[in-house]
Amino acid sequence: MNEKNCKSLLGSLSDYVDGTAQEEFCQELERHLTDCEDCRIVVDTLKKTVYLYHSNSDTALPISVRERLFKRLDLDDYLKTT
Amino acid sequence: MVANDTSQEISLEALQAGDRAEFARLVDAYSTQIYRLALKMLGVEQDAEDVLQNTFLKAMQSIKKFEGRSSLSTWLYRIAVNEALMMLRRQKPTLSVAMDYEDDEDELQHPTQFTDWCCLPEDELLSAESKGHLDEAIRQLPEKLQVVFLLRDIEGLSIRETSEALDLTETAVKTRLLRARLNLREQLSVYYGERMKEEQAK
Numbered sequence: 180m181n182e183k184n185c186k187s188l189l190g191s192l193s194d195y196v197d198g199t200a201q202e203e204f205c206q207e208l209e210r211h212l213t214d215c216e217d218c219r220i221v222v223d224t225l226k227k228t229v230y231l232y233h234s235n236s237d238t239a240l241p242i243s244v245r246e247r248l249f250k251r252l253d254l255d256d257y258l259k260t261t
Numbered sequence: 262m263v264a265n266d267t268s269q270e271i272s273l274e275a276l277q278a279g280d281r282a283e284f285a286r287l288v289d290a291y292s293t294q295i296y297r298l299a300l301k302m303l304g305v306e307q308d309a310e311d312v313l314q315n316t317f318l319k320a321m322q323s324i325k326k327f328e329g330r331s332s333l334s335t336w337l338y339r340i341a342v343n344e345a346l347m348m349l350r351r352q353k354p355t356l357s358v359a360m361d362y363e364d365d366e367d368e369l370q371h372p373t374q375f376t377d378w379c380c381l382p383e384d385e386l387l388s389a390e391s392k393g394h395l396d397e398a399i400r401q402l403p404e405k406l407q408v409v410f411l412l413r414d415i416e417g418l419s420i421r422e423t424s425e426a427l428d429l430t431e432t433a434v435k436t437r438l439l440r441a442r443l444n445l446r447e448q449l450s451v452y453y454g455e456r457m458k459e460e461q462a463k
Contacts, residue, residue, distance in 0.1 A: 186369075186371065189369055189371070189372075189443075190369065190439070192439060192442075192443075193435060193438055193439040193442060194435075196442070216375075217372075217375045220375050220376070220377045221372045221375070221446070223377065223379050224374075224376075224377065224378060224379060224446055224449070224450055225442060225443070225446045227378075227379050227386075228442060228445050228446045228449050229414060229442060231386060231387065231395060231449070232395060232410075232414050232415060232445070233414065234387060235387065235392050235395050235396075236297065236414075236415045236416075236417075238293070238296065238297040238300055238301075239293065240292055240293040240296050244296065244310050244313070245289075245292065247310070247314070248288065248292060248310075248313060248314055248317065249285070249288070251314045251317075251318065252284070252288065252314075252317055252318065252321060254281060254284065254285045254288065256281075257281065257282060257285035
């Protein structure tokens, strides 16, 4: 990770993880990853980090919170409408 | 509980005319997202609920002034982020200054953790304890990185929507997003690295 090459690749990693990086960059990065173990780990764990957060974003709104919200907004009469 | 019908698109015209039924539909369409955002930022359910209520009260008061230059959801996120930041500043008035962050401060912080924890089993990566740690790591981010990460990677806004909600250029959003992700990767590598050592010690 100390080589100049590694540092220059870092700036576009978000695009790579999101699948929006330029084709040319992807090829260059993938070529580099085959012989740089540190970078391979950084890329793999960065992808996994984003994946884990995507999988952990399923908070539900508690019913009681919804009820108090409607009351605070004076919308109680719409609490049960369809 | 029967939620208000959100299958039809919300009418801005009706909202601005003071249609309460339409506002109720707006609340049901977006309250879960707003609550989740506030909870991730503040970490305390009661605080998240306050932010949720204040966000929709503000929205109700200012809907007539909304010009529709962004989508309704982006506009609501913008109000919610400001409400949550105000609450954070009230709670920790000194911390927000100390944690301030400038885009041009220096170049990207380079990775220091090279543990490959990808192979940990999914139920370990997403155990209740791990999930608590994932949330805690977000709250350790500098504020400016945190809001970008939450809108983009948790709420799933596009780069453009995130830039509209936060009044940032798209370039600034991309830079902050990368920094946030790299920062979280470092934190998770330390945490999961420990888990791997425990596994190996068994």
